Amino acid sequence: LINLKDIVKTYQIGTVEVQALRGVDILIHSNEYISIMGPSGSGKSTLMNIIGCLDTPTSGIYELEGELVHTMDDNKLAEVRNRKVGFVFQTFNLLPRATALHNVELPLIYSGISAAKRKVIAEDAIEKVGLTDRMHHRPSELSGGQRQRVAIARALVNNPSLILADEPTGNLDSTTGKEIMAIFDDLHNAGNTIILITHEKIVADHADRIVHILDGHIAEDIQVKNN
Amino acid sequence: LINLKDIVKTYQIGTVEVQALRGVDILIHSNEYISIMGPSGSGKSTLMNIIGCLDTPTSGIYELEGELVHTMDDNKLAEVRNRKVGFVFQTFNLLPRATALHNVELPLIYSGISAAKRKVIAEDAIEKVGLTDRMHHRPSELSGGQRQRVAIARALVNNPSLILADEPTGNLDSTTGKEIMAIFDDLHNAGNTIILITHEKIVADHADRIVHILDGHIAEDIQVKNN
Ligand SMILES: Nc1ncnc2c1ncn2[C@@H]1O[C@H](COP(=O)(O)OP(=O)(O)OP(=O)(O)O)[C@@H](O)[C@H]1O
Ligand SMILES: Nc1ncnc2c1ncn2[C@@H]1O[C@H](COP(=O)(O)OP(=O)(O)OP(=O)(O)O)[C@@H](O)[C@H]1O
């Protein structure tokens, strides 16, 4: 499914070059369940953004289902992304002036679904994350964990086959966190590919494989189960 | 130090009234170390915002060091806040167009400290959270955990005696999280009052007292140690 070869990502800050990824190789098959762990600033989100077609590498090769992603233009990237990827951002990235419901409906607008059907699908996704009584609130009228759950619902509403979640339970109490992990487990059992960044071992343990990132490199890549 | 009596906070969303806090009583003495836990949406951040003078209750009494906070006007509230409180926000709230260094310097500007001295103090705080080599980055050029650490450094730079931190380790790997908790432990040992919202037991266990919030009420208030 996903084949990254010698992926490098550098940023320029004034005269200094920041090396976020220093040559990453990773092969991910369809229906894998992977946790990515590592220190703050080690490159996890950068790697996930490249896998999710939100960012392009400085150099290296990215093959996604046989297509060469690293050579795609912005329009093609956006089209691949909207069709295949569901992304839960570390900082949620909700539209501040739209309600929770409208935020969750947004990906469906690009899929050409009727307004009436969009509303039903979005309400379903919102119910799954336990926010039915908050769907008309805007992000500023929601708690941190409620915003996180809106971001999760939005990522899943288009039924993507590749789900990327960056610290999806970082703002959730353990009970709500378990409910969210149950959603990811179900999606995995339904055949989808799940990649989670987490710092919590109890979350990482849901995965079959744990990848440790250190200073822009893959330090360890461990198969923990064979599901 | 802090005396809250029958604190109620309600919001109006269209015709619906949301009861975020439904009558909270809590007494906190100087130099206490408290963890606040509870489900997503239960009222933890709302309670912390009221304690930190960032928000006023709908009804109820708030006495802070003998002064009646709930009757203060915005200017007086801001003055009390800047002098006494260090606040780490659940969503960081950094200035997007200022560097990490400038974000950390900001509270010092109101204290009338010279520009040269401000820079030294802010650089010290940034070093304490391990971000010296990132101090000239803007928030969009930082990882999630790096932004969180900038928010922590900013909260502590004015040497506040009341430190309120809302999920301060939510985006940090366990090693970096331990370093941050060591900072809070030191501040507590130095005589300050620490109140943390967290969903992680390993973080909550640093405190002497754990307060459980459920649906806008205090469900449990337990002294776990006597330090
Ligand atoms: N401005 C607002 N308008 C309407 N409702 C609000 C507003 N701010 C918060 N709420 C509601 O008040 C309740 C308490 O919010 P609060 O942010 O205190 O929860 P919390 O315990 O911090 O949750 P989390 O663990 O998810 O951060 C939530 O149900 C939220 O939807
Ligand atoms: N736009 C940018 N410009 C410059 N440096 C950047 C930029 N974005 C990220 N970085 C740097 O790249 C490194 C990797 O960032 P990344 O967000 O991938 O880390 P992370 O592993 O997700 O960290 P965290 O656990 O704190 O979220 C960090 O040191 C960060 O400061």
Ligand SMILES: [Mg+2]
């Ligand atoms: Mg990150």
Ligand SMILES: [Mg+2]
């Ligand atoms: Mg909160």
